[in-house]
Amino acid sequence: MSTTTEAAATAGDPTTGGTGGKPPTRRQRQAAGIADAASVGIKVLLVKILGLGIIDALAIFGIIILLGASQWLVAAIVAAVAILVNWIYFSRRKLPAKYLTPGVIFLVVFQVFVLVYTGYIAFTNYGTGHNGSKEQAVSSLMASSLERVEDSATYPVTVVDRGGELGLLLTDPDGDALVGTATSPLEPVDAEFDGSKAVEADGWTTLSFAEVLARTDEITALAVPFSDDPNDGAVRTPDGSSAYLYVSALEYDEAAGTMTDLETGTVYSDIGTGAFTSEDGEELLPGWQIVIGFDNFVRAVTDERLAGPLLYVTLWTFAFALISVASTFFLGLFLAIVFNDMRMRGRKFYRVLIILPYAIPSFLSALVWAGMMNESFGFINQVLLGGASVPWLTDPWLAKVSVLTVNLWLGFPYMFLVCMGALQSIPDDILEAAKVDGARPWAVFRLIKLPLLLVSVAPLLIASFAFNFNNFNTIYMLTDGGPRDSNAPIPVGFTDILITMVYKVAFTGQTRDYGLASAYSILIFIIVAVISIIAFRRTKSLEELN
């Protein structure tokens, strides 16, 4: 290992010219550069230019769209990255960067950035009812409380379409044509008239009668704002041929930041919680997304109904990971010892059949086990236990045992393979020496084999712990975290581990709470980070890197 490294260090970067670590002189660098350039064929150069050209074209396309959506910062970042990439690949040096850039870009966006972004979401109230900006919340509230204005004018209307987005083309009492969509208010447009009714407008496709019928639901739900001021109301069409003016039962006062219900006179004001709230605490939803500081964390640990589940889920996560590692390791080790005897016949046969569970995709195995453990119809109760009804997956404690058993089934072949390899790599002369000194088999195992085995297997045990700590598939496919804890306000159950709880809080149930789910994620980060630091300190594996 060390000789290879030294050799690599001497050869090193081609631009160092192999002078054994001394910084190269300018002439040497030039010479290396010329040699490098001379070795590049014209085809390679063409491929390089073509590739970069495609990347640049995509970047420019992206920047144009981002600028159109007023995403200045993102556009600037994309431009900067594109320039950086061009500079790296056209430069004669920057050799390591040429090899690292492609992977690093994906790593930064989809691994590092999303972790940081999770940290940000944990400090917001993002989730059902708090999805967008305040403006979006206002227009959505106004649109949801629209009521038809009594005795208002009837507008002849034609339903039109542009790129899949529905619009209303209507003719006002003066005979002018106006067009608008759910997101853009009515504005004048050049149109062709059939009699006094505008039927076709530039850039829009008129829907035929059959198409109107087919999209009735969409059309009747469509509300086109009358103007930029949401208090002016919107036009809607109940039948696709005539439209009426609707105004909202809510009035938005932008200066005061309040919503007033015109019927009851209740004033809802923005009190900094991300929703308009009346004086007696009633909230108008949807609200909007705001930064709420440590509220999610405080809520997770102080709200009694959330703190209980968090505690038992955390404890169970540790128990699950530890017991899984221990049980799979000891069974695997035991089997490795049993089958590591040269006198035994058919060892290959046993070995192949025993590692089969490891070869099958784990989500499939877990689903099959879930079927077999079904209380009333499963194979285990019906056949193996002769018609018993043991609640394998529905009793809080038995479900835990079942999860551990299935995870043992999934995991022991891996430990078996690993221990087998480690046992066979222990040199025979050490064992022979021990025997000559009169050690008994158990002493040889305990004092020589096991310590040597642990040296090579310990890092894998840590990795296995980290893996099981977030072993989503086994839990989710087998029990779905259940049985469900009916006292908790979030969909959490007695076999949930932290990662399945994050998933369920964020993506299942009536309300999605991205903020709370991300706060739980941050908690997992912290636990994993602490364990990793301790593990790395103990194994010193980072120091061996060279």
Next chain:
Amino acid sequence: MARKPVPGTQAGLVVGELEEFDEADASTRAHSALADGPVRDMPRRPFNLRRWFTETGWRHVVGIVMIAFSLFPIVFVISSSLNPNGTLTGSNALFSKIGFDSYVRILTDPQVPFTTWLGNTLMISGITALLTVFLGALAAYSFSRMRFTGRRFGLIGIVVVQMFPQLLAVVAIFLLMSAIGDLFPAIGLNTHIGLIMVYLGGALGVNTFLMYGFFNTIPVSIDEAAKIDGAGHARIFFTIVLRLVAPILAVVALLSFIASVNEFVVASVLLIDTDKQTLAVGLTKLVSNPRYADWSAFSAGAVIAALPVVALFLFLQKYIVGGLTAGAVK
């Protein structure tokens, strides 16, 4: 009796062959020597059932018990996939009926686009595996062959980042992809390209480390010889080094392939339309209520889905075991 295998010897040896074997394989015999008395005396002893049992017989008992434990879910799923009529209860009598009706059902049922899921899974996992190998090999090559500022930091960074799997950030990934999807529908939410891009975020991780270790075992003198012959770095990498490290590339590709086939969390969040989903997402939904699901059709689907993975795994078994001990975890 004369050609009966001798108990307590290397499997399958008969008396006549034993003498040659004794000398040739003395080192492997050292293992067995630990468990009992002097080895060289043994072949002379007459067959003794009790001794046979205490020495190797019980190992067969353990082996048979473990095979039963390992195989019974597999036998169950194969049996129920051959059962023509649907339910979970009907699958309990093993191999009572044999037919391929459920295979036909799962492959042709218009409600369950199984073949589409299978195609999606193979495509997504295949492309991810190829690109993961490519990106990882590029990075491993630079870490192994070049010395530059930030190299150690880069290596440590990769170790640290892989401690935090992507599924922890699934909420952020979902929100990021839906934001991207608003502006660029082709690569955002509910697209295969988007999912593959997310998976590639994990390409530089444990895989790079595996490859880095392997690249280090290829002598640098080979690179140098090629350099003297006038080959540039790109040519050395693509035409020489990549060929020499082919075994590790196969292992990483397979591990990455299996990982993507198994991946549920990100795929279930990003792929919304039933026709876009992968097997893990689709089959999980299919049997979310095992009581009412068409269990034998699911079993048939599971067998079809598992076969290619199991075949690849057993085929590349030798290499995978080497790769596993170098740090990969299922």
